Amino acid sequence: MNTILAKDHFMQTYVSVDCVVFGFDNTQLNVLLVERNTQLPRLRDLKLPGSLIYQHENADEAAHRVLNELTGIKKITLKQFKSFTSPERTRNPDDIGWLEFAYSNRIDRLITISYLSLCKINRRLNNVSKYQSVEWCPVNELPTMPFDHNQIVEESLEEIRRWVEFDPAIVFELLPSKFTESELRKLYEAIYRKELDVRNFHKRISGIKYIVPLEERQTKVAHRAARLFKFDKILYNKRMTTIE
Amino acid sequence: MNTILAKDHFMQTYVSVDCVVFGFDNTQLNVLLVERNTQLPRLRDLKLPGSLIYQHENADEAAHRVLNELTGIKKITLKQFKSFTSPERTRNPDDIGWLEFAYSNRIDRLITISYLSLCKINRRLNNVSKYQSVEWCPVNELPTMPFDHNQIVEESLEEIRRWVEFDPAIVFELLPSKFTESELRKLYEAIYRKELDVRNFHKRISGIKYIVPLEERQTKVAHRAARLFKFDKILYNKRMTTIE
DNA sequence: ACTATTATTGTATTTTTTACAATATAATTA
DNA sequence: TAATTATATTGTAAAAAATACAATAATAGT
Numbered sequence: 001m002n003t004i005l006a007k008d009h010f011m012q013t014y015v016s017v018d019c020v021v022f023g024f025d026n027t028q029l030n031v032l033l034v035e036r037n038t039q040l041p042r043l044r045d046l047k048l049p050g051s052l053i054y055q056h057e058n059a060d061e062a063a064h065r066v067l068n069e070l071t072g073i074k075k076i077t078l079k080q081f082k083s084f085t086s087p088e089r090t091r092n093p094d095d096i097g098w099l100e101f102a103y104s105n106r107i108d109r110l111i112t113i114s115y116l117s118l119c120k121i122n123r124r125l126n127n128v129s130k131y132q133s134v135e136w137c138p139v140n141e142l143p144t145m146p147f148d149h150n151q152i153v154e155e156s157l158e159e160i161r162r163w164v165e166f167d168p169a170i171v172f173e174l175l176p177s178k179f180t181e182s183e184l185r186k187l188y189e190a191i192y193r194k195e196l197d198v199r200n201f202h203k204r205i206s207g208i209k210y211i212v213p214l215e216e217r218q219t220k221v222a223h224r225a226a227r228l229f230k231f232d233k234i235l236y237n238k239r240m241t242t243i244e
Numbered sequence: 245m246n247t248i249l250a251k252d253h254f255m256q257t258y259v260s261v262d263c264v265v266f267g268f269d270n271t272q273l274n275v276l277l278v279e280r281n282t283q284l285p286r287l288r289d290l291k292l293p294g295s296l297i298y299q300h301e302n303a304d305e306a307a308h309r310v311l312n313e314l315t316g317i318k319k320i321t322l323k324q325f326k327s328f329t330s331p332e333r334t335r336n337p338d339d340i341g342w343l344e345f346a347y348s349n350r351i352d353r354l355i356t357i358s359y360l361s362l363c364k365i366n367r368r369l370n371n372v373s374k375y376q377s378v379e380w381c382p383v384n385e386l387p388t389m390p391f392d393h394n395q396i397v398e399e400s401l402e403e404i405r406r407w408v409e410f411d412p413a414i415v416f417e418l419l420p421s422k423f424t425e426s427e428l429r430k431l432y433e434a435i436y437r438k439e440l441d442v443r444n445f446h447k448r449i450s451g452i453k454y455i456v457p458l459e460e461r462q463t464k465v466a467h468r469a470a471r472l473f474k475f476d477k478i479l480y481n482k483r484m485t486t487i488e
Numbered sequence: 489a490c491t492a493t494t495a496t497t498g499t500a501t502t503t504t505t506t507a508c509a510a511t512a513t514a515a516t517t518a
Numbered sequence: 519t520a521a522t523t524a525t526a527t528t529g530t531a532a533a534a535a536a537t538a539c540a541a542t543a544a545t546a547g548t
Contacts, residue, residue, distance in 0.1 A: 489548100490547100490548080491546100491547085491548075492545100492546090492547080492548095493544100493545090493546090493547100494543100494544090494545090495542100495543075495544075495545095496541105496542085496543070496544095497540105497541095497542085497543095498539105498540100498541100499538105499539090500537105500538090500539095501536100501537080501538080501539105502535100502536080502537070502538095503534100503535080503536065503537085504533100504534080504535065504536080505532100505533080505534070505535080506531100506532080506533070506534085507530105507531090507532085507533095508529105508530095508531095509528105509529100510527105510528090510529100511526100511527080511528085512525100512526075512527070512528095513524100513525090513526075513527095514523105514524090514525090514526095515522100515523085515524090515525105516521100516522080516523075516524100517520100517521080517522070517523090518519100518520085518521075518522085
């Protein structure tokens with residue numbers, strides 16, 4: 001093999017991580033975006049939170065670090081999703097220019113490893129670097145973003161749907177700790193883009209032990225106040241152990 | 245951001261692809277391994293087929309290229325699975341030495357993007373480079389492999405099970421074009437490591453339109469010859485279009 | 489002809505999913 | 519305070535899917 005492959009065909013490349021963090025605003029899914037630092041005059045220049053990875057860290061660590069640096073989020077579950085490796089993804093001169101500005105290095109090729117997360121949308125965000133803002137953007141109203149970030153979000157959405165089918169409990173990461181049944185139902189409807197029958201949904205939910213009804217109810221609503229529920233992580237983890 | 249991150253914290257790295265190709269020998273799942281070229285005397289030194297990626301290609305292209313170079317396989321469906329990025333994965337001096345031998349370059353850090361594929365086990369294999377052999381190895385009898393290749397296979401197996409749940413039709417890539425019902429059942433049993441009821445399995449299979457019974461039967465078997473079936477890709481693709 | 493081995497198939501039961509709409513309650517309004 | 523508005527809450531019947539369970543059929547080899 002070493003005889004047929006000349007070494008200069010291979011390449012070293014920079015490797016980044018990009019985080020796709022989803023939130024739910026009771027109507028639709030949102031993605032967490034940061035404003036890109038740039039000297040060029042622009043109205044808005046939003047992108048996924050991301051960064052090159054350091055020498056000493058693996059990609060998981062880099063993803064947590066960058067999310068903390070750019071949004072203040074510390075404790076969060078991030079799951080590796082997919083690598084985006086096309087040489088074409090760093091063809092836009094604006095993007096090349098921004099990379100050189102941000103990292104003080106000419107970067108011609110950059111592959112990125114994307115990470116996914118589900119997050120409560122009212123989570124406190126402290127952007128550490130004062131020049132950048134952080135904001136939620138509805139997935140149906142995303143701006144055109146640099147690199148292939150639009151494509152990354154698109155594929156991430158499909159992946160989220162697969163996750164939910166495989167492990168329905170992950171949706172609670174998108175809800176406040178106390179939520180109503182209709183909030184939960186609307187979340188499912190947003191993920192699947194499909195209306196669900198209220199009664200059948202109730203039947204299904206009420207059979208799930210780890211979705212616990214509380215004595216509390218909504219306040220300050222102009223109609224009958226709905227009961228609040230919580231997701232019980234301990235019951236959820238016990239769920240499988242009785243079968244064996 | 246550029247002010248708090250010194251550029252020399254970042255790194256360039258080599259990036260490889262590694263292919264985990266599964267086959268089914270009517271009893272258990274197998275993985276396609278290649279013999280590593282090495283000057284050191286060893287009895288056997290098997291690893292996943294993999295290679296550094298070229299400057300001009302993306303990871304998908306690299307995966308197809310390397311599989312073709314090392315096994316002669318050309319047309320195959322490869323799906324990106326996961327990146328393995330730990331700095332620890334290139335800590336073994338033997339592995340570093342082999343990388344230098346194979347690529348004529350000192351490589352201290354190497355991340356790899358793994359690809360998965362399902363393949364008919366009787367597929368013709370032509371290893372292009374004459375010094376390396378290619379062989380199927382049962383997943384339960386894997387040798388200790390370089391880098392983190394054992395871990396990659398382990399995680400790949402779990403991923404395959406998720407695939408099959410999501411899209412049961414992919415299992416036909418592991419079977420010959422004509423197969424018996426019991427071959428199909430044994431494949432499911434191998435994937436799930438669980439016995440399945442013969443009658444219920446038949447009931448389920450006979451309800452699936454794209455699994456087509458043929459008039460042909462087994463030959464040269466010392467017992468009642470079983471009917472052969474085929475997977476009809478066209479019927480499979482039509483499967484969803486009638487609902488709408 | 490007999491044996492060994494695997495193929496083939498049905499029924500009753502249980503569980504899950506689906507379709508469908510009337511009543512209850514909190515806040516607001518007249 | 520009675521009426522209105524908006525959403526919450528809940529049951530039943532039918533259909534579909536999953537499960538448990540074992541006797542008979544066919545072929546190759548002796």
